[in-house]
Amino acid sequence: MGTTQLESVPEPKYWHLRTVLTEALDSEFAVGEILPNERDLAARFGVARATLRQALEQLELEGRLQRRRGVGTTVAPPRMGVDVGTEQHTWPGAGEDAWQSADCTLAEPPATVAEALETDRAEPVHIVRRTRMTHGQPVAAELLYIPRSSVPELSAIDAPSGAARARAVLRELQRLELEGGESAVELGSAGADDAKALDRLPGAPVLVVTTRYHADGRTAALSVATYRADTCRLTFGDSGGVEIHQGPERRAS
Amino acid sequence: MGTTQLESVPEPKYWHLRTVLTEALDSEFAVGEILPNERDLAARFGVARATLRQALEQLELEGRLQRRRGVGTTVAPPRMGVDVGTEQHTWPGAGEDAWQSADCTLAEPPATVAEALETDRAEPVHIVRRTRMTHGQPVAAELLYIPRSSVPELSAIDAPSGAARARAVLRELQRLELEGGESAVELGSAGADDAKALDRLPGAPVLVVTTRYHADGRTAALSVATYRADTCRLTFGDSGGVEIHQGPERRAS
């Protein structure tokens, strides 16, 4: 097919830039390498910085670039596959993939959560906040909503709140032998709290995974986990996921 | 409003705007209602249009708004749950949720696809292009890669290409009684082709679902489906999905 001719319907500059940069990334840059700064790049391509930034935003959204204020723009490694489909991933693991419990409070859930939990909306629930680490990097921030009826054995005196309390609640929950239930994935943007936990700026794109856990036919807990969309590929099913959608393109001569 | 005070750590204007607009959407607007145009809104909030647009982009990413050139900005309905986890969704259904086969070609797959299919990369495969419609709207554009060895019975003369050929290939494939395999979800941006099929502009955010199908222990097909991230919530597991993550209620106009 034809290339390099004038277009009856010219594509936007930032889109063309994205294409050019994508090819450059595939062929001329190594993972971790830092790109020239935005002002130089813009000058080199003969566009305003805002236009250049529009192209960079695209590439960051696609997980090809990583930008950090005060540092620079670097070539991102391929997204890591993060298991989300099985129950094994739910509990504190070890080594390269684990949850770190951060906090636990007892409060009224948002209306939408109460509805999914099938509880009175005024009834307080345990809310566990934890972070999922993979290869030393935070990949997800989760809020676990647990009705008090799900963990009746919990001794209230153990720890009033904080990480110790969170671990106590999770220990009780784990005894229920939850069945992983339905889950859903949608695009969202990180709120201030999540952004801090994920080491991103507010508004950063995230994949929100909501999962309902069952035990004894009841809804025992609800998880709302926000995964970094730039660095994560969520995998469901047995394997570590299908290796698609990244890396060098075909060269059309 | 508008008479708030200085902040020790001032949040960006566009982020504050996003918050204000979110609350306004929750309380003062009904689904489908059109907002004032961007120039008016910017003036009303005392910011430049670019800043206002940054806030609108956030809200569109979150599925709260829908913007169409030449028309205006409207309040988006809650995202629709789209089943992606079971095999049932794979075949042409009927009524409100169905695939429309569009085309079929025989060509060399991209290197990454060939790898996942465990075929020689120079070996041509069937490539079926189809679109998933839900409630009359396009929600996904899919490329199905099928090695010729998976559908040996296909009579090459039936239809050389086009929609008829696509249906013939799918019919053969369906006879294999595929087992749904592993799948992965990641954020991407729509290419020119996908954008047209999804009725969006190039670069629109999409959720890319790659699924590997098995039959007789072999990889029989690979699907790369791009779902509109603004309108879709992908659901896995039995139910129609968990109803979370969308704000309060409506109001009559």
Place this chain on the structure above:
DNA sequence: GAGTGGTCTAGACCACGGT
């Protein structure tokens, strides 16, 4: 043709990371 959102420019200043 009027009105909408989409693209683009050429500046400015700010917040942060490293020195």
Place this chain on the structure above:
DNA sequence: CCGTGGTCTAGACCACTCG
């Protein structure tokens, strides 16, 4: 301190939809 990316401005023009 300097250099980086992040935010913001006030314009301009373009592409699209619709009456």
